[in-house]
Amino acid sequence: MRIAVIQFPGTNCEHETLVAVRDAGMDGEIFRWNRPEQELSEFDGYIVPGGFSYQDRLRAGVIASKEPVMATLKEEAAEGKPVIGICNGFQILVESGMLPGSGEIDLALAQNVMVKGGRIVRRGYYCGWTTLRHESLPRRSCGSFLLDGGALLQMPIAHAEGNLVTAKEGLIQELADEDQVIFRYCNSSGTAVDEFPVNVNGSTENIAGICNPEGNVLGMMPHPERAIFSWQLPPPGRRPPGPGPGRMVFESMRRFIEVSR
Amino acid sequence: MxxxxxxxxxxxxxxxxxxxxxxxxxxxxxxxxxxxxxxxxxxxxxxxxWSEHCSYKSSRATLKEFLPTDGPNVVMGPVEDAGIVAIDDEWCVVISHESHNHPSQILPNEGAATGIGGIVRDVNCMGAKVVATADPLRFGDPYGPSANKVRWVAEGVVDGIWQYGDALGVPIMAGDIVFDESFDNNCLVNVVAIGVVKKDEIIRSRAPLGAGEGGYDVILVGKPTDSSGLGGVVFASEALREEEEATNRGAVQIPDPFLKNILFKANEDLFRLVREEGVEIGFKDLGGGGFTCASSEMGAAGGFGMELDLDLMHTAGEFPPEVLCIAETQERFLIISPPEHRERILEIYNKDWDLPGAAGAKASVVGKICTHDRYIVRDKGEKVIDVPIQHLTGGIRYERESKPRKIDLFEPDLVMPEDMNAVMLKLLSSPNIASREHVYRYYDTEVQGNARIRPGEADAGLIVPVRGKGFGIALAVDSNPFYGRISPYWAGATAVAEAMRNVACIGATPSTLTDCLNFGNPEKPEAFWEFREATRGLADSAKRLWLKGYPGQPVPIVSGNVSFYNEAPEGSIDPSPVVACVGIISDAEKAVTMELKEAKDRIYLIGRRYDELGGSEYYREIFNETGANVPQVRFEEERAMIHATIDAIDRGLAVSAHDISNGGLAISTSEMAIAQEVRLGLDLEIDGCGDASLSSDRLLFSESSGILLEVPANRAKELEELIRGFNLEPFDLGSVTDEAKLVIKRRGAPLIDLDLAEARDAWTSGLEEAIE
Amino acid sequence: MRINLRIWLKIPDAEAATVKNTLVRRMGFEGVIDDVRRERLYSIEADVGNPWRLVKHIVRELVNENKEECLVSIDELDLDDGYVPVKVGLHIEDGEAISAKNRLVRRLGLSAVKRVERSNIWKLYIRSDEREAVAEEIARKLLINPNKDSYEILRARARAVGMRQ
Structure with a gap:
């Protein structure tokens, strides 16, 4: 089982993502953007990791979305192979039309806007830990395959543009109805309070991650690869033993590949 | 001419x-x-x-006279771009510390960003993976006469730091911010970077053995050379005058973290190639002094000469030879390598990583190493430079005159305020004590996945950078300009002591120090005296606090930088010897934070309170006074405190620890309760932790050195024994409570009875208000 | 009145170069697009008689003289000919425009500033008989994300003004 971690110029999370892939029992390698794109077909699954591809020029993710390697990735996704986009990877998948999946650009990840008590308290870049609630059913998406509905997972975010917005009427409701909303930002007891710091970036209805209708393409702003060991979770000294919650995303991918074979 | x-x-x-x-x-x-x-x-x-920045012409003699640079763990002292100390038999930590003060005052965003850009190159070029940075920052008074300018500078600097560091993918794990009116016209932006490298994979910044005989290539990699930053080095060494700001703007370099990100990955491939092929290369970043500085220093360090041809250099246009030689175009490296590897090296940069297509950059062979002793540069076929290479790089020395500054400061005659709760809230929300969260949320602390203790959680940051290895690397910075104003000597000494205490308070053992010495114009005897005094002070601390486990051996200072001319016609900055300390903890699982852990735990103080409020937050914020009794370092006692804390944490006796600094005992104890969300409180009795004659406000707010330790009640006796074993007196202050209140009493009478939710609100809002 | 502050880089514009590169190498516009340049535009509504004193303060705050140059016009935008100007701005709330306004009003005390809008003007040098149609296509396919951005091709009026120069 081989996973390609796709690296664009400016990507900066490929190494820890590869660690997470291997830690979940899969093989993997970093796939540089200018390799012959047909070599991509040899892999069983794909991760588009975080970073600042092309330095977020024009807008986050758009320049990478036009690279030839993305055309091939779309073909592989159409075959049903799993694709997970994390942070900048999510932005790239949205700009390429792979999420929410119509092929059109139906969403934008706009600048973070932190609202508290009806007042904007901060904007833009933010790094911090969040709690995610798994919103969908088990097996709904390649990255949440092993998660129970309502499961809570601690993961960090680190981005300036994760505020999910759409101009397409009814789309948000449709995503919820089709169980395509996979993760929402919530508080430690699991309530999706629509206010900073719980809604950490102002995202519509606290949405942190979505999948395509088929479930094999998942995009999420938080970084599961930074939460694969329990020691990575804050605060030090007050955390449960064992693997970190982020590992479930990668183990889900592995299970997804196993059952789709 | x-x-x-x-x-x-x-x-x-x-x-x-x-x-x-x-x-x-x-x-x-x-x-x-x-x-x-x-x-x-x-x-x-x-x-x-021969500029101050490249040659240290004013400072070198003083540095040599005082600073200890060697020790049993030193792999490489301050001879190249970064110093190296051993972590264990296999791994080393690489550290470098620089200033980018003048550029940041003129153009805060670009100045601060290129500061990070330069320091990470210094560490990377030793063959290391850069794993963390830290930023000690000094800004003017955000409520003073230059408030607009100060806030503009502060905002730009913070933006420059996060925009560069986050995009590059190196976590920003430590730093500090101090506001002081002496920085109104001269901010300080110091930068520290650390990296890790295996001992046998270190790459040196010099032409390797045989390079001259083998006619090794000189390869320039990175951004096409332009005129940007021209004169930047000279500029960093001259006092700023307001009317010159406009003309000086041309001297600032333009940062490109995107290109740097790609270069770092290509460099990894270069390092792998030389490992696999078993060849030795020379590798150095281009910083101050540009192409000339990097090339001539590498040749001279190897004992060779070189011949370079500017027509072979990739450039951004037509420039005269002197511009191409000394321009400070960012994101460039220089490689000295055997000709038989030329094709493969060029391929790594130009094909594999497609520098030309992805980022408009390139790798070009620009000359060769020779056995003669000349530094020769040709331009358009003509020899434009032909000088003895050792003479060029040898620099010059100045014996500067030193004369003590007359410091006319005295202890004020004060009446203790009635309402100590109000004093506490004012101090907690003051710009120099308030929580730094507003700033550090801009910093990606999580990238690389190594963060173990983050900014705000403890006195130092901690990363666990090598998978499968249990060790952690701690990083802290310190310097108090208000102490510097009173006594540059004690400012130097306390900076070292506090940086070491910070590292010890998470359980790590101080392993090495770096210094960035920020002062005024060294041609003025008083300013030069301040520099010498501060250097002497920090050297004394480094020598007398000892490397733990090696009695009598100093904590080595393996890297550093001197920044002079931090002055404007309105005056000079307060003397600012900024120190960074790296600590190693062999089992990172044992590290502790400052946050209170459990109700009923006991709180112990080590470090007696003295009448030392000179430069304190209490004097300045409450009475607008500076005072004269600056905190001193009692070397024996300080060493014992640091070593006892490390042992107490290692044995699991201390479950949290926090050092006493700005704001004294009262502020430090409250910080332990409000560092994270408020869950617990404290009930403390402080009589006896200082002389009976000391007034209560002095006990509360004296900034004498000390450390607070939280210990489970059933292990308190063990902790006391451990502390006594170091010839220290343990002060049992009281206990952790499950009520969100800070109660501090003296002889049973309450001095402070503070609602901690209110305290946290004051503490978390102060910084944003100051720089908004 | 409306103060138009146009700002462009005097150092190479990596963003414009990347856009051009993407159009040519990835999106099939080779031979169609000759060059892409970019300006940032602040449109500032101000309640003031003689604007030029105010302009001096605004320029000092919003323009980075180390790397940027600017041109100010009142009310009309004086654009040159030779390219198709595509103005791209946010149709959702623009945080950077709000913070620019806050800096001008709160920090610098320029109370005459009533409103700040921010956009990019993409100057597309197009070789085609249907330059505006090509510009439309480029705007839709690359320059905007319709869920947050809108675009406007600044047509004859603006360019007529430019030609009056």
């Missing part, structure tokens, strides 16, 4: 007209060595190489 035979005033006029900063005597000495008039490019090259 004609020098020989001209009168001094004529030479001076010609030098100034050409934009060359050196003195007439310096120019004459060059002509004498060459035996002819130097060319214009030669003069520019000497000017850059």
């Amino acid at each position: 004609k020098i020989i035979g001209l009168a001094d005033d004529e030479v001076d006029k010609d030098l100034r007209a050409a934009g060359i900063g050196m003195s007439v005597a310096e120019a004459r000495s060059i002509a004498a060595v060459l035996g002819r008039d130097p060319t214009l490019p030669e003069l520019f090259n000497y000017d850059a190489m």
Whole structure:
């Protein structure tokens, strides 16, 4: 089982993502953007990791979305192979039309806007830990395959543009109805309070991650690869033993590949 | 340029007209060595190489006189771009510490960003993976007469830091911010970077053995050279004048973290290639002094000469040779490597990583190493520079005059305020004590996935950078300008002591120190005295606090930087010897934070309270006074405190620890309760932890050195024994409660009875208000 | 009145170069697009008689003289000919425009500033008989994300003004 971690110029999370892939029992390698794109077909699954591809020029993710390697990735996704986009990877998948999946650009990840008590308290870049609630059913998406509905997972975010917005009427409701909303930002007891710091970036209805209708393409702003060991979770000294919650995303991918074979 | 035979005033006029900063005597000495008039490019090259920034001409003698740079764990002292100390038998930590003060005052965003850009190159070029940075920052008074400018600078600097560091993918794990009106016209932006490398994979910044005989290539990698930053080195060494800001703007470099990100990955492939092929190369970043500085220093360090051809250099346009030689275009490296590997090396940069297509950059062979001793540069077929390489890089020395500054400060006569709760809230929300969260949320602390203790959680940051290895690397910075104003010596000594205490308070053992010495104009005897005093103070601390486990051995200072001319016509900055301390903890699982852990735990103080409120937050914020009794370092006691804390954490006796600094005992205890969300409180009795004659406010707010330790009640006796074993007196202050209140009493009478939710609100809002 | 502050880089514009590169190498516009340049535009509504004193303060705050140059016009935008100007701005709330306004009003005390809008003007040098149609296509396919951005091709009026120069 081989996973390609796709690296664009400016990507900066490929190494820890590869660690997470291997830690979940899969093989993997970093796939540089200018390799012959047909070599991509040899892999069983794909991760588009975080970073600042092309330095977020024009807008986050758009320049990478036009690279030839993305055309091939779309073909592989159409075959049903799993694709997970994390942070900048999510932005790239949205700009390429792979999420929410119509092929059109139906969403934008706009600048973070932190609202508290009806007042904007901060904007833009933010790094911090969040709690995610798994919103969908088990097996709904390649990255949440092993998660129970309502499961809570601690993961960090680190981005300036994760505020999910759409101009397409009814789309948000449709995503919820089709169980395509996979993760929402919530508080430690699991309530999706629509206010900073719980809604950490102002995202519509606290949405942190979505999948395509088929479930094999998942995009999420938080970084599961930074939460694969329990020691990575804050605060030090007050955390449960064992693997970190982020590992479930990668183990889900592995299970997804196993059952789709 | 004609020098020989001209009168001094004529030479001076010609030098100034050409934009060359050196003195007439310096120019004459060059002509004498060459035996002819130097060319214009030669003069520019000497000017850059002999600048304060590149040659340390004013400071070198003092640094050599005082600073301890060697120790049993030192792998490489301050000879190249970064120092290296051993972590264990296999791994090393690489550290470098620089300033980017002047550029950041003029253009805060670009100045701060290129500061990070430069420091990470210094660490990377040793063959290391860069794993963390830290940023000690000093800004003016955000509520003073220059408030607008101060806030503009502060905002720009923070943006520059996060925009560069986050995009590059290196976590920002430590730093501090101090506001002080002496920085109104001269901010300080110091930068620290650390990396990890295996001992046998270190790459040196010098032409390797046999490079001359083998005619090794000189390969320039990165951004096409342009005129940006031209004169940046000279600029970093001269006092700022307001009207010159506009003309100085051309001297600032443009950062490109995107290109740096790609270069770092390509460099990894280069390092792998030389490992696999077993060849030795030379590798160095281009910083101050540009192409000339990097190339000539590498050649000279290897004992070789070199011949370079500017026509082979990739450039952003047509520029005269002196510009190409000394321009400070960012994101460039220089490789010295055997010709048989030329094709593969060029392929790594130009094909695999497609520098030309992805980022408009390139790798080009620009010359070769020779066995002669000349530094020769050709441009358009013509020899424009031909000088003895050791003379060019040797620099010059100045014996500067030193004269004590008359410091006219005294202890104020004060009446203790009635309402200590109000004093606490005012101090907690003051710009220098308030929580730094507003700023550090801009910093990606999580990238690379190594963060173990983050900014705000403890006195130092901690990363666990090597998978499968249990060790952690702690990083902390410190310097208090208000102490510097009273006594530069004690400012240096306390900076070292506090940086070491910070590291010890998470359980790590101080392993090495770096310094960035920020002062005014060294040509003024008082400023030079301040520099010498501060250096002496920090050296004394490093020598007398000892490397733990090696009695009598200093904690080595393996990297550093001197930044002079931090002054404007309105005055000089307060003396600022900024210190960074790296600590190692062999089992990172044992590290602790400052946050209170459990109700009923006991709180112990080590470190007696003295009448030392000179420069304190209490004097300044509440009474607008500076005072004179600056905190001193009692070396024996300080060493014992640091070592006892490390052992207490290692044995699991201390479950949280926090050092006493700004705001004294009262503020430090409250910080333990409000660092994260408020869950617990404290009930403390402080009589006895200082002389009975000390007034209660002095007990509360004295900034004498000390450490607070939280210990489970059933292990308190063990902790007391451990502390006594170090000849220290343990003060049992009281206990952790499950009520969100800070109660501090003396002889049973409450001095402070503070609602901690209110305290946290005050503490978390202060910084944003100051820089918004 | 409306103060138009146009700002462009005097150092190479990596963003414009990347856009051009993407159009040519990835999106099939080779031979169609000759060059892409970019300006930032602040449109500032101000309640003031003689604007030029105010303009001096605004320029000092919003323009980074180390790397940028600017041109100010009142009310009309004086654009040159030779390219198709595509103005791209946010149709959702623009945080950077709000913070620019806050800096001008709160920090610098320029109370005459009533409103700040921010956009990019993409100057597309197009070789085609249907330059505006090509510009439309480029705007839709690359320059905007319709869920947050809108675009406007600044047509004849603006360019007529430019030609009056």
